[in-house]
Amino acid sequence: MALLVNLRHLEEDSRQETGELTGEELGLTDIDELIHTPLPLQYDLEVSLLENALLAQGSLEMTLKCECSRCLKPFDLHISEEAWACHLPLEGEEAATVENDCVDLTPHIREHILLELPQRPVCGDDCKGWKKPAKMSSPSKQAEATEEAPSPWAALDKLKLD
Numbered sequence: 001m002a003l004l005v006n007l008r009h010l011e012e013d014s015r016q017e018t019g020e021l022t023g024e025e026l027g028l029t030d031i032d033e034l035i036h037t038p039l040p041l042q043y044d045l046e047v048s049l050l051e052n053a054l055l056a057q058g059s060l061e062m063t064l065k066c067e068c069s070r071c072l073k074p075f076d077l078h079i080s081e082e083a084w085a086c087h088l089p090l091e092g093e094e095a096a097t098v099e100n101d102c103v104d105l106t107p108h109i110r111e112h113i114l115l116e117l118p119q120r121p122v123c124g125d126d127c128k129g130w131k132k133p134a135k136m137s138s139p140s141k142q143a144e145a146t147e148e149a150p151s152p153w154a155a156l157d158k159l160k161l162d
């Protein structure tokens with residue numbers, strides 16, 4: 001389900017639109033291999049019809065599951081916008097697409113989330129990155145092995161053992 005706003009319903013008065021959009025509905029599932037969207041975005045918007053424009057304003061909130069691009073640690077990235085506003089003209093060159101009296105706000109919310117995303121997710125400003133093992137006299141092969149990212153299979157193996 002997309003977030004469709006029916007313009008006819010707004011002729012009398014503004015409306016409160018509250019609900020959720022999944023990462024799939026927002027088209028955010030394949031944005032970055034280090035950023036995942038298992039949790040839906042929550043929106044609480046007041047939508048009103050202005051002269052020749054649609055105005056949506058309110059809050060957007062979403063928690064993304066990320067992996068640090070430096071140390072590979074998983075962490076949550078909270079995106080919380082209390083005063084999001086979206087002004088969509090209904091006439092002229094920039095006019096929003098209206099289909100069956102409805103305007104889809106989903107792509108505009110997607111745009112906002114994309115703007116909030118880091119270029120490369122990092123777990124914290126003080127992240128030192130993946131810890132390099134102390135210098136060893138043994139051939140570098142061993143060092144390479146310890147530096148490898150923890151694989152999901154290793155985690156699975158552990159589960160099996162338990």
Ligand SMILES: [Zn+2]
Binds near residue numbers: 071072128
């Ligand atoms: Zn990190």
